[in-house]
Amino acid sequence: MPKMPEMPPTDEHKIKNMPPRRVLLLFPQLNNLVFFGVYEPLVMEIFSAIAQEEGCEVELVDLRLDPHGCKRLARRGYVPDLIALTTHGFPEVPIVNGCARNCKQLWPESPIVIGGGQATVTPELFEKQYIDMIVRGPGERVWRNLCRTGIPRGPCLTIEDPEPPRVYSYPVPDRKITAKYRTHYKTNIPHHTGRAWGRGGRTGFTLLTQGCPFRCSFCVIWPANLGLYRKRPIPEIIADLKSMEEDYIYLGDDNTFADAKFAGELADAIGASGIKKEISSYCRADHICKHPELLQKWHDIGLRYLVIGIEAVKTEKLKQFNKKTDQEQNVNSLKILRDIGIFPIPHILITQDMTAADFDDVYRFIEENKFEYPVTIPLTPLPGTADYAMYKTQGRIVTDKLDFYTFMYNVIEPTSMSLREFDRQYDRLIFRTWSWSRYLRGNCGKLSFLGFVKWWAFVRLLVLQLRWKRREIYRAARQKTQAVVMRPAAL
Ligand code: B12
Numbered sequence: 098m099p100k101m102p103e104m105p106p107t108d109e110h111k112i113k114n115m116p117p118r119r120v121l122l123l124f125p126q127l128n129n130l131v132f133f134g135v136y137e138p139l140v141m142e143i144f145s146a147i148a149q150e151e152g153c154e155v156e157l158v159d160l161r162l163d164p165h166g167c168k169r170l171a172r173r174g175y176v177p178d179l180i181a182l183t184t185h186g187f188p189e190v191p192i193v194n195g196c197a198r199n200c201k202q203l204w205p206e207s208p209i210v211i212g213g214g215q216a217t218v219t220p221e222l223f224e225k226q227y228i229d230m231i232v233r234g235p236g237e238r239v240w241r242n243l244c245r246t247g248i249p250r251g252p253c254l255t256i257e258d259p260e261p262p263r264v265y266s267y268p269v270p271d272r273k274i275t276a277k278y279r280t281h282y283k284t285n286i287p288h289h290t291g292r293a294w295g296r297g298g299r300t301g302f303t304l305l306t307q308g309c310p311f312r313c314s315f316c317v318i319w320p321a322n323l324g325l326y327r328k329r330p331i332p333e334i335i336a337d338l339k340s341m342e343e344d345y346i347y348l349g350d351d352n353t354f355a356d357a358k359f360a361g362e363l364a365d366a367i368g369a370s371g372i373k374k375e376i377s378s379y380c381r382a383d384h385i386c387k388h389p390e391l392l393q394k395w396h397d398i399g400l401r402y403l404v405i406g407i408e409a410v411k412t413e414k415l416k417q418f419n420k421k422t423d424q425e426q427n428v429n430s431l432k433i434l435r436d437i438g439i440f441p442i443p444h445i446l447i448t449q450d451m452t453a454a455d456f457d458d459v460y461r462f463i464e465e466n467k468f469e470y471p472v473t474i475p476l477t478p479l480p481g482t483a484d485y486a487m488y489k490t491q492g493r494i495v496t497d498k499l500d501f502y503t504f505m506y507n508v509i510e511p512t513s514m515s516l517r518e519f520d521r522q523y524d525r526l527i528f529r530t531w532s533w534s535r536y537l538r539g540n541c542g543k544l545s546f547l548g549f550v551k552w553w554a555f556v557r558l559l560v561l562q563l564r565w566k567r568r569e570i571y572r573a574a575r576q577k578t579q580a581v582v583m584r585p586a587a588l
């Protein structure tokens with residue numbers, strides 16, 4: 098893997114009195130039924146701050162909100178010296194490729210660099226004829242260098258930072274650059290009270306750490322971050338939180354509380370700084386069990402919602418996932434959170450070896466724990482994960498079409514029922530989860546009537562859309578079976 102390109106130091110850049118580079122930052126559209134919300138393009142806000150420190154002029158287009166932004170800039174005569182694009186996930190690969198293609202049409206001489214989790218795990222899927230550089234793994238240092246040097250001419254290079262710093266440090270994200278879009282950064286999914294999250298749904302977004310020290314078999318986070326786990330300096334986080342005008346903050350970390358000492362010191366610093374926000378984040382069940390006092394401390398500074406990777410309701414399954422938790426911890430962690438006053442948002446994986454009785458077990462778990470926001474996710478083998486390699490070898494992947502890798506479709510052949518029956522079981526689970534019966538028996542926790550009605554309508558619309566799109570998966574499955582049947586005949 099080539100290292101970062103050599104660069105002149107900033108001073109030399111200044112001595113040569115080079116004009117500041119015009120840098121264009123692009124956040125792509127996302128490929129999904131858009132329901133979650135639109136969050137600020139954090140990585141591009143960070144890169145804007147870095148580019149400005151390096152003396153560049155920055156333009157940012159959030160293509161989710163302004164799909165024609167690039168064309169408009171080009172019409173005005175704007176020509177960037179460097180274009181940076183992030184990649185989000187697997188389903189966004191064709192979108193990012195399309196974006197690079199459009200940019201090359203508008204600005205044939207402007208080099209394009211892409212980076213992010215998907216560029217890290219599958220750089221080969223990006224169209225190198227339109228892209229000048231692919232950056233794998235942590236990008237804040239590489240980006241600073243590119244702002245100083247630009248991109249060398251020649252074929253597309255795939256590079257990574259050879260020695261990512263152990264500390265994840267960068268300037269305060271530049272939220273002035275996204276001020277024009279700011280009121281659109283919102284959470285759409287229904288709140289348990291029925292009201293919008295924060296003020297009118299408005300949501301601020303940041304991260305405290307990058308990556309994860311664990312190695313779960315289904316998870317793309319560790320491969321997407323080259324196995325690293327890095328923490329931001331506490332004073333930088335405080336400055337970042339202070340720069341956000343929203344009352345509701347989503348901490349998108351994958352494993353926010355993995356280092357209890359760091360998380361405790363951070364909570365103290367947030368408390369001392371007088372920051373008052375309503376916070377949601379992620380945590381492992383075992384961390385909650387080991388450090389209930391830490392979660393209490395975070396509750397005191399505003400933590401109200403916590404996604405827990407429950408993943409399975411049996412320890413045996415958790416072992417298969419290499420999750421390094423057990424069912425007792427799952428149950429205990431939920432009790433601890435309830436006692437503190439934090440809403441648990443369980444994420445439960447629906448695996449393709451499940452029988453009808455297993456679906457019932459998952460539903461029973463949801464009922465017993467009276468969840469307001471249970472999330473059941475069909476296990477989706479993302480390229481880069483251990484599970485993907487396993488299912489690929491077993492020949493059980495039904496479709497490679499990226500649109501179906503959004504954690505909402507079943508793309509693996511089930512072992513104990515047909516694909517259609519598996520989907521029926523899955524839909525039944527969702528309908529039971531959001532049923533009047535669960536609500537009226539008082540098993541939806543603190544979900545208000547309005548909140549319930551919103552969820553009820555929301556999931557039914559969702560399932561309708563899913564059913565419409567699944568027809569394509571069934572077609573792919575049929576073709577796969579026919580191909581298998583045909584093969585011996587052709588021999
Ligand atoms: C924030 C987020 C979102 C936001 C959208 C993004 C946004 N800003 O609005 C929301 C919450 C809406 C969202 C939704 C979804 N998301 Co999302 N999301 C994330 C999350 C938590 C953080 C990404 C992020 O912004 N990080 C902040 C930046 C600063 O960090 P970074 O991207 O790692 O960047 C560093 C490097 O990668 C690199 N880098 C990044 N870009 C670039 C660009 C260049 C040019 C360079 C040089 C370097 C570089 O440098 C940076 C600094 O070191 C990730 C998980 C994760 N931790 O990565 C999942 C993640 C990307 N999401 C994922 C998924 C599946 C989804 C959903 C489909 C889930 C669902 N079923 O609803 C939806 C679909 C969206 C929709 N249409 O509704 C998956 C993607 C998996 C995959 N590989 O396909 C991830 C990885 C989560 C996971 N656990 O698997 N998501």
Ligand code: SF4
Pocket residue numbers: 309310311312313316317318319351352381406420
């Ligand atoms: S599932 Fe959670 S704990 Fe496991 S590797 Fe992914 S982020 Fe880490």
